[in-house]
Amino acid sequence: MTSHEQEFAEFAEASAPRLRRAAFLLCGDWHTAEDLAQTALAKVFVSWRKVRRQDAAHAYATRTLVNSYLAEKRLQRSTEIITDQLPDCPAPMLAPETRMVVLDALGTLPPRSRAVVMLRYWADLSVDQAADVLGCSPGTVKTLGARALGKLRGVLGDALTDPGPPRHPPGDRHQAEETWHG
Amino acid sequence: MDDKSLHDLLNGALAGEPPLGPVAQNALAAGIRLRRSRRIRAAAAATAAAAVIAVTIPVGLGVRGHLAGPEQPPGTPILYVGTYTSKLHTRHTYGGTVVPINTATNTPGTPIQLVGGPNSPTIADNVGKIAITPNGKTAYVTTDSSVTPVSTATNTPGRPIHIAPSANGFDYPDFIAITPDGKTAYVASGWGTVTPISTATNTPGKPIPVGTTSFIGTDIGVGQIAITPDGKTAYAANSSSVTPINTTTNTPGKPIHIAGLLQIAITPDGKTVYAANNVGTITPINTTTNTPGKPIHVVGNFTQAIAITP
Numbered sequence: 001m002t003s004h005e006q007e008f009a010e011f012a013e014a015s016a017p018r019l020r021r022a023a024f025l026l027c028g029d030w031h032t033a034e035d036l037a038q039t040a041l042a043k044v045f046v047s048w049r050k051v052r053r054q055d056a057a058h059a060y061a062t063r064t065l066v067n068s069y070l071a072e073k074r075l076q077r078s079t080e081i082i083t084d085q086l087p088d089c090p091a092p093m094l095a096p097e098t099r100m101v102v103l104d105a106l107g108t109l110p111p112r113s114r115a116v117v118m119l120r121y122w123a124d125l126s127v128d129q130a131a132d133v134l135g136c137s138p139g140t141v142k143t144l145g146a147r148a149l150g151k152l153r154g155v156l157g158d159a160l161t162d163p164g165p166p167r168h169p170p171g172d173r174h175q176a177e178e179t180w181h182g
Numbered sequence: 183m184d185d186k187s188l189h190d191l192l193n194g195a196l197a198g199e200p201p202l203g204p205v206a207q208n209a210l211a212a213g214i215r216l217r218r219s220r221r222i223r224a225a226a227a228a229t230a231a232a233a234v235i236a237v238t239i240p241v242g243l244g245v246r247g248h249l250a251g252p253e254q255p256p257g258t259p260i261l262y263v264g265t266y267t268s269k270l271h272t273r274h275t276y277g278g279t280v281v282p283i284n285t286a287t288n289t290p291g292t293p294i295q296l297v298g299g300p301n302s303p304t305i306a307d308n309v310g311k312i313a314i315t316p317n318g319k320t321a322y323v324t325t326d327s328s329v330t331p332v333s334t335a336t337n338t339p340g341r342p343i344h345i346a347p348s349a350n351g352f353d354y355p356d357f358i359a360i361t362p363d364g365k366t367a368y369v370a371s372g373w374g375t376v377t378p379i380s381t382a383t384n385t386p387g388k389p390i391p392v393g394t395t396s397f398i399g400t401d402i403g404v405g406q407i408a409i410t411p412d413g414k415t416a417y418a419a420n421s422s423s424v425t426p427i428n429t430t431t432n433t434p435g436k437p438i439h440i441a442g443l444l445q446i447a448i449t450p451d452g453k454t455v456y457a458a459n460n461v462g463t464i465t466p467i468n469t470t471t472n473t474p475g476k477p478i479h480v481v482g483n484f485t486q487a488i489a490i491t492p
Contacts, residue, residue: 002460002484005210012206020205021196030200038209045213046220102195122192152188 008048011057012041019065025118026069026111028103036072040065062123063133066115073111105155113148120145211326215266258286260334262321264309265293278309278325282337294339298327310356315364315381322367322379324355329369331384345369345377345386359407359416361429368407368416368427376407376418378432390434392418392425406445410452410469417455417467419446424457426472438474440465444486458485 016037023033023040043064044051051060106114112134119130120141127145131138261283279293296309310324314334321332328342345355357370360381367379375389406419409429416427423437424446442460448469449456455467462485463477 005214008213009206009210012209016205016209017202020202021199024196024199025192034203034205038205038212041205041209042212042216045210046217048213098191099195099197102191106195117188118192121188124189149188156191 004048007052008045011052012045015058015061016041019061022062022118022123023065023069025106025122026066026114028107036065036068039068043068059129059133062119063135066119066133067135070111070115101156105152108151108155109148113144113151116141116144117148117152219266258284260337261285262312262314262323262332262334263290264312264323266309278323280309280312280321280323280332280339282334291337294332294337296323296325296328296330296339297342298325311358313358313360313367315360315367316362317364320381322358322360322369322381324358324369327355329355329358329367329379329386331381340384343379343384343386345371345375345379345389357406359409361409361413361416362411363413366429368409368418368429370405370407370418374420376416376427376434378429387432390418390427390432392420392423392427392434392437408446408448408455410448411450412452415469417446417448419443419457424455424467426469435472438467438472440474444484445488447488447490449490450492456488456490458488460484460486464488 019037019040020030020033023036024030027033027036040061044057044061047060048057051057106117109117115134116130119125119133120127125133127138127141130145131141134141263281263283264278265281266278278296278298280296281293282291283289284291310326312321312323314321319334321334323330323332323339325342328344330342331340332338333340355369355371355377358367360367365381367381369377369379369386371377371389375391377389378387379385380387405421407416408419409416414429416429418425418427418434421443422441423439424443425437426435427433428435440457440459443457444460445458447456447458448454453469455469457465457467457474459465462482463479464485465477466475467473468475
């Protein structure tokens, strides 16, 4: 193994679990999530010389992951039926049920909104960082995020009475703008 | 529930996370293939006048009939090209095939579709290497999860042979070398073993462990196998050692450590194995004693390609 390959291997080993979790929140399926993480990492390897120099490998991997997911959704619109009519939802009291409810709720979101939810509320990115990952303006991220939260609130009901501000790095100037009031 | 933040809900949705597969290893292998295919496509685009995106790329080659012998089949040599259509490029068709090319007319024949292991029973992932038996009758093709013998007379694939299956169903056979007598094919796996396959019965023997296999360490698997002209020893190289395998008993000898090993070559008299590495030296290995000699220093850091005149 060359030194590049070894360096990448160490990075991939360290970041694969987190990338797969992020991918799972996007696609809702662990097998697809693993494929997405793997595809993203393979693409990172192709650009390894560039990204490792900039020390931006993790951000690049996340961006590649989201782009791979969005590209796949564009190609395969028919594989997942998006509906806002959910089957009967039991009261979200037990952990496995909550899990299903949250996943179902995420499933009602369009791909880009779902990506915003994952990036903003799970990966704790700022509006600017999420915009950078998605390749869109901060305004679009805010719009997509607000719509997504509105929809999630509608589906999750009292499970999400107050999403609260996402965890921000100190001094995030977008924190004040982001609390959404339904 | 009421006070749970969305972050916690999202984290809760991750409950029941299954164990992680070999994502990092697979990504590295896929990344190497992707980079290779992009380089080939870039080269093709530079020379082609029309802007054509080739999704099927040749990844392995083998020519039948280049060795004269009593069992030489009649007819023109056939060039076998292993191709892989990546699912990263197209979602409709992908997988590994072998395309026979008639070298008299240079026209490709019908692609031979390969099948993979339990995880990809209808389509093969990737084509690793092709090796053709000295009598020219069979081409052995490795994919990510199978070794498939292809009859060169009919260009039909035989039943795939699975070696050293791992937890995810992919055994990653890659490099394949056939003994001069044509009786045994030695297949390197991505998990650091070499499996002998009897070419008479197409059944795999017990995997032979070679070197170490820790992924994060220096070894990802066996990268190359070279067999001495007398057929008595197969040298299996990974990225830090060369292991001699006695082909009569199929037992490994003591690994000979070569830091940063990249490629090996055996002299025609079979007396020396030369090992090239990524530290700018070539190490001669005496095949009688299997001990390394004094490294030869050359210009450059990566001495990665070596070949010996016949």
